[in-house]
Amino acid sequence: MTELIDGEAVAAQVREDLTGAVATLEDADVTPRLATVLMNDKQASETYVSMKQRDCEELGIAAEDIRIDADAPAAELFDTVAELNAREDVHGILVQDPTPEHVPDERVLSAVDPAKDVDGFHPENVGKLVAGNARFKPCTPHGVQKLLAHQGVDPDGKEVVVVGRSNIVGKPLANLLVQKADGGNATVTVCHSHTDDLAAHTRRADVVVAACGVPELVDGDMLSEGAVVVDVGINRVDADTEKGYELVGDVDFESAKAKASAITPVPGGVGPMTRAMLLYNTLKAAGEQTGVDVTLP
Ligand SMILES: NC(=O)c1ccc[n+]([C@@H]2O[C@H](COP(=O)([O-])OP(=O)(O)OC[C@H]3O[C@@H](n4cnc5c(N)ncnc54)[C@H](OP(=O)(O)O)[C@@H]3O)[C@@H](O)[C@H]2O)c1
Numbered sequence: 001m002t003e004l005i006d007g008e009a010v011a012a013q014v015r016e017d018l019t020g021a022v023a024t025l026e027d028a029d030v031t032p033r034l035a036t037v038l039m040n041d042k043q044a045s046e047t048y049v050s051m052k053q054r055d056c057e058e059l060g061i062a063a064e065d066i067r068i069d070a071d072a073p074a075a076e077l078f079d080t081v082a083e084l085n086a087r088e089d090v091h092g093i094l095v096q097d098p099t100p101e102h103v104p105d106e107r108v109l110s111a112v113d114p115a116k117d118v119d120g121f122h123p124e125n126v127g128k129l130v131a132g133n134a135r136f137k138p139c140t141p142h143g144v145q146k147l148l149a150h151q152g153v154d155p156d157g158k159e160v161v162v163v164g165r166s167n168i169v170g171k172p173l174a175n176l177l178v179q180k181a182d183g184g185n186a187t188v189t190v191c192h193s194h195t196d197d198l199a200a201h202t203r204r205a206d207v208v209v210a211a212c213g214v215p216e217l218v219d220g221d222m223l224s225e226g227a228v229v230v231d232v233g234i235n236r237v238d239a240d241t242e243k244g245y246e247l248v249g250d251v252d253f254e255s256a257k258a259k260a261s262a263i264t265p266v267p268g269g270v271g272p273m274t275r276a277m278l279l280y281n282t283l284k285a286a287g288e289q290t291g292v293d294v295t296l297p
Helices: 007-027 043-059 074-086 105-111 123-130 139-150 170-178 198-202 253-259 270-290
Strands: 033-038 062-067 092-095 159-163 187-191 207-210 228-231 235-238 245-248
Touching: 007 043, 007 139, 007 270, 033 043, 033 074, 033 270, 043 062, 043 270, 074 092, 074 105, 092 270, 123 170, 139 170, 139 228, 139 270, 159 170, 159 198, 170 187, 187 198
Parallel strands: 033 062, 033 092, 159 187, 159 207, 207 228
Antiparallel strands: 235 245
């Protein structure tokens, strides 16, 4: 019997577990605060930002929603980030991806104060993660690690294949899982678009994480019997629905479910965990910046 890994339920549990940290900060007269900065016109980005704002408010984190016209000069974004860096009442800063072409990603990632970089993408924080001393674990990889833990899947000694090597998912996840630490100690293979014979790698994996942005790329034929499958993908594909599309993952759910011992759905798998781990990082940032000792789950 294949188990469905319920990301909504685990994320709700993480949020519940974080209420103690909010209370500890409140007792010390600290209101944790996240500022999101959106500089694009994409509907999906707008939706992500709105959800993050709502999540914060529901947990008791103050949320500031800053919008910058996509045509504005790059300096407007960098000035905004500099102001947020300087504000003592702002503990976390998230610049929603993507920024317009005239605002290079790399400069944006380096502009955020590493202590407030709740995405965990600043080069200093990437370095700390690789060195096994993470300040902020990037939200999606951290969410995947938590999901595995809640599912009772200890990566220790297991073969994990990560399909995708992006800086926001594949690479940081591989780095987390390979650390000599709880939730790590896996033998990790990272596959990408130049990988020869992807299926040969995924078929020997105990755990397959698909994060390639290719709808339903990983199917049941590519899995070993009893594999654990984590689908990070979120792809809109044309469909005969009211919206004209449906969301599918990077895994062909039905064929993979027939082989897997446990699998995440899309939606309702990794997505809610990403959002929950942003709350986690914001509270961690608030604790560290104010010297309040918060206990995080
Ligand atoms: N659930 C969440 O919270 C969440 C968060 C972030 C992203 N996502 C979703 O996760 C997916 C991946 O996101 P991303 O930002 O990491 O994507 P990305 O930046 O586009 O990276 C995709 C990675 O997959 C690799 N790839 C592409 N086609 C492949 C193939 N045929 N075989 C093997 N590898 C292949 C690429 O290889 P190369 O490096 O060689 O190009 C690249 O490393 C997307 O569907 C995205 O929407 C979900």
